[in-house]
Amino acid sequence: LRGSKAARVMPFGPDSLTRVIAVTSGKGGVGKSTLTANLAVELASRGLTVGIVDADVHGFSIPGLLGLTDAAAAAGAITRPTQVGDLILPPVAFGVKVISIGMFVEPGSSSAVAWRGPMLHRTITQFLTDVYFGDLDILLLDLPPGTGDVAISIGQTLPHADVIVVTTPQPAAADVAERSGIVARQTGQRVIGVVENMAGLVQQDGSILPLFGEGGGAEVAKRLSAAKDAPDVPLLASVPISVPLRSGGDAGMPVVLSDPLDPGSVAIRTVADRL
Numbered sequence: 116l117r118g119s120k121a122a123r124v125m126p127f128g129p130d131s132l133t134r135v136i137a138v139t140s141g142k143g144g145v146g147k148s149t150l151t152a153n154l155a156v157e158l159a160s161r162g163l164t165v166g167i168v169d170a171d172v173h174g175f176s177i178p179g180l181l182g183l184t185d186a187a188a189a190a191g192a193i194t195r196p197t198q199v200g201d202l203i204l205p206p207v208a209f210g211v212k213v214i215s216i217g218m219f220v221e222p223g224s225s226s227a228v229a230w231r232g233p234m235l236h237r238t239i240t241q242f243l244t245d246v247y248f249g250d251l252d253i254l255l256l257d258l259p260p261g262t263g264d265v266a267i268s269i270g271q272t273l274p275h276a277d278v279i280v281v282t283t284p285q286p287a288a289a290d291v292a293e294r295s296g297i298v299a300r301q302t303g304q305r306v307i308g309v310v311e312n313m314a315g316l317v318q319q320d321g322s323i324l325p326l327f328g329e330g331g332g333a334e335v336a337k338r339l340s341a342a343k344d345a346p347d348v349p350l351l352a353s354v355p356i357s358v359p360l361r362s363g364g365d366a367g368m369p370v371v372l373s374d375p376l377d378p379g380s381v382a383i384r385t386v387a388d389r390l
Protein backbone atom coordinates (compact mmCIF):
# COMPACT_ATOMS: atom_id res chain seq x y z
CA LEU A 116 0.00 0.00 0.00
CA ARG A 117 1.51 3.28 -1.02
CA GLY A 118 0.89 6.65 0.56
CA SER A 119 -0.09 5.31 3.94
CA LYS A 120 0.85 6.87 7.23
CA ALA A 121 2.39 4.46 9.71
CA ALA A 122 1.26 6.42 12.76
CA ARG A 123 -2.49 6.26 12.15
CA VAL A 124 -4.55 4.89 15.03
CA MET A 125 -6.12 1.48 14.70
CA PRO A 126 -9.85 2.21 14.33
CA PHE A 127 -10.96 -1.26 15.47
CA GLY A 128 -9.41 -1.23 18.94
CA PRO A 129 -11.26 -2.13 22.15
CA ASP A 130 -13.03 1.27 22.32
CA SER A 131 -14.43 0.96 18.83
CA LEU A 132 -18.18 0.61 18.32
CA THR A 133 -17.55 -1.79 15.44
CA ARG A 134 -18.10 -5.44 16.18
CA VAL A 135 -15.22 -7.42 14.74
CA ILE A 136 -15.92 -11.03 13.80
CA ALA A 137 -13.09 -13.21 12.50
CA VAL A 138 -14.04 -16.30 10.51
CA THR A 139 -11.57 -19.14 10.81
CA SER A 140 -11.24 -22.81 9.92
CA GLY A 141 -8.85 -25.63 10.59
CA LYS A 142 -8.16 -26.36 6.94
CA GLY A 143 -8.83 -24.84 3.53
CA GLY A 144 -11.70 -25.60 1.21
CA VAL A 145 -14.41 -25.90 3.87
CA GLY A 146 -16.31 -22.87 2.57
CA LYS A 147 -15.04 -20.25 5.01
CA SER A 148 -14.74 -17.50 2.39
CA THR A 149 -18.03 -18.37 0.71
CA LEU A 150 -19.83 -18.13 4.05
CA THR A 151 -18.03 -14.91 5.04
CA ALA A 152 -18.97 -13.21 1.77
CA ASN A 153 -22.62 -14.27 1.99
CA LEU A 154 -22.89 -13.41 5.66
CA ALA A 155 -21.53 -9.93 4.98
CA VAL A 156 -24.00 -9.34 2.15
CA GLU A 157 -26.87 -10.66 4.27
CA LEU A 158 -25.96 -8.31 7.15
CA ALA A 159 -25.63 -5.36 4.75
CA SER A 160 -29.06 -6.17 3.28
CA ARG A 161 -30.44 -5.80 6.81
CA GLY A 162 -29.26 -2.19 6.88
CA LEU A 163 -26.01 -2.66 8.80
CA THR A 164 -22.81 -1.02 7.58
CA VAL A 165 -20.45 -3.90 6.93
CA GLY A 166 -16.83 -4.31 5.87
CA ILE A 167 -14.70 -7.32 5.01
CA VAL A 168 -10.96 -7.60 5.39
CA ASP A 169 -9.79 -10.54 3.33
CA ALA A 170 -6.91 -11.65 5.50
CA ASP A 171 -6.51 -14.93 3.61
CA VAL A 172 -3.46 -13.46 1.91
CA HIS A 173 -2.23 -16.66 0.29
CA GLY A 174 -5.67 -17.84 -0.81
CA PHE A 175 -7.68 -14.64 -1.28
CA SER A 176 -11.04 -15.32 -2.86
CA ILE A 177 -13.35 -12.64 -1.46
CA PRO A 178 -13.05 -10.25 -4.46
CA GLY A 179 -14.16 -12.97 -6.89
CA LEU A 180 -16.98 -14.14 -4.61
CA LEU A 181 -18.34 -10.58 -4.58
CA GLY A 182 -17.88 -9.88 -8.28
CA LEU A 183 -14.92 -7.52 -7.84
CA THR A 184 -13.19 -8.96 -10.88
CA ASP A 185 -11.10 -7.67 -13.77
CA ALA A 186 -14.12 -8.31 -16.03
CA ALA A 187 -16.30 -6.11 -13.83
CA ALA A 188 -13.60 -3.44 -13.89
CA ALA A 189 -13.50 -3.62 -17.69
CA ALA A 190 -17.26 -3.01 -17.65
CA GLY A 191 -16.71 0.16 -15.60
CA ALA A 192 -17.14 -1.02 -12.00
CA ILE A 193 -14.81 0.15 -9.25
CA THR A 194 -13.19 -3.07 -8.13
CA ARG A 195 -9.99 -1.81 -6.55
CA PRO A 196 -9.19 0.67 -3.80
CA THR A 197 -9.02 4.33 -4.77
CA GLN A 198 -6.74 6.81 -3.12
CA VAL A 199 -8.07 10.22 -2.10
CA GLY A 200 -5.32 12.26 -0.49
CA ASP A 201 -3.78 9.86 1.98
CA LEU A 202 -6.97 7.88 2.38
CA ILE A 203 -7.42 4.49 0.79
CA LEU A 204 -11.08 3.91 -0.01
CA PRO A 205 -12.21 0.29 -0.37
CA PRO A 206 -14.45 -0.73 -3.26
CA VAL A 207 -18.04 -1.57 -2.37
CA ALA A 208 -19.81 -4.76 -3.48
CA PHE A 209 -23.46 -5.42 -2.67
CA GLY A 210 -23.26 -2.75 0.03
CA VAL A 211 -20.14 -4.26 1.64
CA LYS A 212 -16.82 -2.39 1.80
CA VAL A 213 -14.11 -4.84 0.83
CA ILE A 214 -10.33 -4.91 1.00
CA SER A 215 -8.16 -7.81 -0.12
CA ILE A 216 -4.57 -8.41 -1.05
CA GLY A 217 -6.00 -9.60 -4.37
CA MET A 218 -6.75 -5.95 -5.17
CA PHE A 219 -3.05 -5.12 -5.06
CA VAL A 220 -2.00 -7.82 -7.51
CA GLU A 221 -1.53 -6.78 -11.15
CA PRO A 222 -4.72 -7.24 -13.23
CA GLY A 223 -4.72 -10.55 -15.05
CA SER A 224 -1.62 -11.76 -13.25
CA SER A 225 -1.57 -15.07 -11.48
CA SER A 226 1.32 -14.10 -9.25
CA ALA A 227 1.33 -15.86 -5.92
CA VAL A 228 1.77 -13.97 -2.68
CA ALA A 229 4.71 -15.69 -1.05
CA TRP A 230 5.21 -13.55 2.04
CA ARG A 231 6.48 -14.64 5.39
CA GLY A 232 5.22 -13.64 8.82
CA PRO A 233 6.46 -10.03 9.25
CA MET A 234 5.25 -8.93 5.81
CA LEU A 235 1.88 -10.56 6.39
CA HIS A 236 1.58 -8.84 9.74
CA ARG A 237 2.41 -5.46 8.22
CA THR A 238 -0.09 -5.89 5.40
CA ILE A 239 -2.94 -6.91 7.70
CA THR A 240 -2.13 -4.06 10.08
CA GLN A 241 -2.20 -1.64 7.15
CA PHE A 242 -5.56 -3.00 6.01
CA LEU A 243 -6.91 -2.30 9.48
CA THR A 244 -5.35 1.13 9.99
CA ASP A 245 -4.92 2.78 6.60
CA VAL A 246 -8.05 1.73 4.72
CA TYR A 247 -10.89 4.15 5.37
CA PHE A 248 -13.98 2.10 6.23
CA GLY A 249 -15.84 4.89 8.02
CA ASP A 250 -18.14 3.89 10.87
CA LEU A 251 -18.87 0.19 10.53
CA ASP A 252 -21.38 -1.81 12.52
CA ILE A 253 -19.61 -5.06 11.69
CA LEU A 254 -16.18 -5.90 10.29
CA LEU A 255 -15.76 -9.48 9.11
CA LEU A 256 -12.26 -10.89 8.77
CA ASP A 257 -11.73 -13.82 6.44
CA LEU A 258 -8.73 -15.51 8.06
CA PRO A 259 -6.45 -17.99 6.34
CA PRO A 260 -7.13 -21.58 7.38
CA GLY A 261 -5.16 -23.00 10.27
CA THR A 262 -3.21 -21.54 13.11
CA GLY A 263 -0.44 -19.72 11.25
CA ASP A 264 1.13 -16.27 11.37
CA VAL A 265 -1.92 -14.29 10.28
CA ALA A 266 -4.28 -15.88 12.79
CA ILE A 267 -1.86 -15.14 15.60
CA SER A 268 -1.13 -11.65 14.30
CA ILE A 269 -4.86 -10.82 14.12
CA GLY A 270 -5.35 -12.32 17.56
CA GLN A 271 -2.73 -9.97 18.98
CA THR A 272 -3.95 -6.93 17.04
CA LEU A 273 -7.65 -7.51 17.74
CA PRO A 274 -7.83 -9.44 21.03
CA HIS A 275 -11.45 -8.36 21.57
CA ALA A 276 -12.66 -9.87 18.28
CA ASP A 277 -15.33 -12.55 18.18
CA VAL A 278 -14.48 -15.71 16.27
CA ILE A 279 -16.62 -18.09 14.22
CA VAL A 280 -15.13 -21.50 13.44
CA VAL A 281 -16.18 -23.15 10.17
CA THR A 282 -15.88 -26.90 9.76
CA THR A 283 -17.25 -29.71 7.63
CA PRO A 284 -19.31 -32.57 9.10
CA GLN A 285 -16.37 -34.96 8.91
CA PRO A 286 -15.35 -36.03 12.39
CA ALA A 287 -11.72 -36.08 11.20
CA ALA A 288 -11.94 -32.34 10.42
CA ALA A 289 -13.01 -31.62 13.99
CA ASP A 290 -9.49 -31.82 15.43
CA VAL A 291 -8.01 -29.11 13.23
CA ALA A 292 -11.10 -26.93 13.53
CA GLU A 293 -10.98 -27.19 17.32
CA ARG A 294 -7.33 -26.16 17.25
CA SER A 295 -8.09 -22.95 15.35
CA GLY A 296 -10.66 -22.09 18.02
CA ILE A 297 -8.17 -22.82 20.79
CA VAL A 298 -5.52 -20.54 19.23
CA ALA A 299 -8.08 -17.73 18.94
CA ARG A 300 -8.89 -18.16 22.61
CA GLN A 301 -5.23 -18.10 23.61
CA THR A 302 -4.99 -14.56 22.20
CA GLY A 303 -8.06 -13.53 24.23
CA GLN A 304 -10.63 -13.71 21.45
CA ARG A 305 -14.08 -15.12 22.14
CA VAL A 306 -15.32 -18.05 20.08
CA ILE A 307 -19.01 -17.23 19.55
CA GLY A 308 -19.99 -20.29 17.58
CA VAL A 309 -19.34 -22.98 15.02
CA VAL A 310 -20.82 -23.18 11.53
CA GLU A 311 -20.93 -26.58 9.89
CA ASN A 312 -20.71 -26.34 6.10
CA MET A 313 -21.31 -28.91 3.34
CA ALA A 314 -23.68 -30.69 5.69
CA GLY A 315 -25.47 -33.13 3.43
CA LEU A 316 -26.94 -32.92 -0.02
CA VAL A 317 -30.72 -32.52 -0.18
CA GLN A 318 -31.98 -34.94 -2.83
CA GLN A 319 -34.98 -34.67 -5.15
CA ASP A 320 -37.11 -36.84 -2.86
CA GLY A 321 -36.24 -34.66 0.13
CA SER A 322 -33.90 -37.17 1.73
CA ILE A 323 -30.44 -36.01 2.74
CA LEU A 324 -27.25 -37.65 1.51
CA PRO A 325 -24.48 -37.04 4.10
CA LEU A 326 -21.71 -36.75 1.52
CA PHE A 327 -19.11 -35.56 4.03
CA GLY A 328 -20.34 -37.49 7.06
CA GLU A 329 -22.24 -36.10 10.00
CA GLY A 330 -21.73 -34.51 13.38
CA GLY A 331 -18.47 -32.57 12.87
CA GLY A 332 -19.99 -29.17 13.68
CA ALA A 333 -21.70 -30.37 16.85
CA GLU A 334 -18.49 -32.14 17.89
CA VAL A 335 -16.33 -29.00 17.52
CA ALA A 336 -18.93 -26.94 19.41
CA LYS A 337 -19.05 -29.54 22.17
CA ARG A 338 -15.29 -29.73 22.53
CA LEU A 339 -14.80 -25.95 22.56
CA SER A 340 -17.58 -25.65 25.17
CA ALA A 341 -15.99 -28.34 27.32
CA ALA A 342 -12.66 -26.53 27.73
CA LYS A 343 -11.93 -25.29 31.24
CA ASP A 344 -13.70 -21.96 32.03
CA ALA A 345 -14.95 -21.77 28.45
CA PRO A 346 -18.30 -20.14 27.68
CA ASP A 347 -20.85 -22.23 25.85
CA VAL A 348 -20.05 -22.40 22.12
CA PRO A 349 -23.20 -23.06 20.07
CA LEU A 350 -23.48 -24.67 16.67
CA LEU A 351 -24.89 -21.62 14.88
CA ALA A 352 -26.11 -23.45 11.77
CA SER A 353 -25.54 -26.36 9.44
CA VAL A 354 -25.24 -25.17 5.85
CA PRO A 355 -26.11 -27.92 3.35
CA ILE A 356 -24.26 -28.65 0.15
CA SER A 357 -25.83 -26.28 -2.32
CA VAL A 358 -25.25 -25.91 -6.03
CA PRO A 359 -26.64 -22.33 -6.08
CA LEU A 360 -24.30 -21.39 -3.21
CA ARG A 361 -21.33 -22.74 -5.17
CA SER A 362 -22.34 -21.33 -8.57
CA GLY A 363 -23.20 -17.96 -7.01
CA GLY A 364 -19.66 -17.84 -5.67
CA ASP A 365 -18.23 -18.69 -9.06
CA ALA A 366 -20.34 -15.96 -10.68
CA GLY A 367 -19.62 -13.33 -8.04
CA MET A 368 -23.32 -13.09 -7.16
CA PRO A 369 -24.06 -14.08 -3.53
CA VAL A 370 -26.76 -16.70 -3.23
CA VAL A 371 -28.43 -14.92 -0.29
CA LEU A 372 -29.47 -12.24 -2.81
CA SER A 373 -29.95 -14.30 -5.98
CA ASP A 374 -31.76 -17.27 -4.41
CA PRO A 375 -32.98 -16.42 -0.89
CA LEU A 376 -35.04 -19.62 -0.64
CA ASP A 377 -32.08 -21.89 -1.31
CA PRO A 378 -31.42 -24.00 1.83
CA GLY A 379 -27.87 -22.59 1.88
CA SER A 380 -29.27 -19.03 2.02
CA VAL A 381 -31.72 -20.01 4.74
CA ALA A 382 -28.89 -21.43 6.86
CA ILE A 383 -26.72 -18.35 6.35
CA ARG A 384 -29.64 -16.15 7.46
CA THR A 385 -29.82 -18.29 10.62
CA VAL A 386 -26.18 -17.47 11.33
CA ALA A 387 -26.91 -13.76 10.82
CA ASP A 388 -29.94 -13.99 13.17
CA ARG A 389 -27.81 -15.53 15.90
CA LEU A 390 -24.92 -13.06 15.88
Ligand code: ADP
Pocket residue numbers: 140142143144145146147148149150176312313314354355356357358360361362364365379
Ligand atom coordinates in the same frame (compact mmCIF):
# COMPACT_ATOMS: atom_id res chain seq x y z
P1 ADP B 1 -12.35 -21.83 2.05
O1 ADP B 1 -12.49 -20.34 2.19
O2 ADP B 1 -12.64 -22.55 3.34
O3 ADP B 1 -11.03 -22.26 1.46
P2 ADP B 1 -14.24 -21.62 -0.12
O4 ADP B 1 -15.26 -20.69 0.42
O5 ADP B 1 -13.25 -21.08 -1.09
O6 ADP B 1 -13.47 -22.35 1.06
O7 ADP B 1 -15.03 -22.86 -0.73
C1 ADP B 1 -14.35 -23.93 -1.35
C2 ADP B 1 -15.19 -24.44 -2.50
O8 ADP B 1 -16.36 -25.08 -2.00
C3 ADP B 1 -15.68 -23.34 -3.44
O9 ADP B 1 -15.64 -23.82 -4.75
C4 ADP B 1 -17.11 -23.11 -2.99
O10 ADP B 1 -17.94 -22.65 -4.05
C5 ADP B 1 -17.54 -24.48 -2.54
N1 ADP B 1 -18.55 -24.48 -1.47
C6 ADP B 1 -18.47 -23.85 -0.28
N2 ADP B 1 -19.56 -24.11 0.48
C7 ADP B 1 -20.36 -24.92 -0.28
C8 ADP B 1 -21.64 -25.53 -0.08
N3 ADP B 1 -22.32 -25.38 1.07
N4 ADP B 1 -22.15 -26.28 -1.09
C9 ADP B 1 -21.47 -26.43 -2.24
N5 ADP B 1 -20.27 -25.90 -2.50
C10 ADP B 1 -19.71 -25.15 -1.52
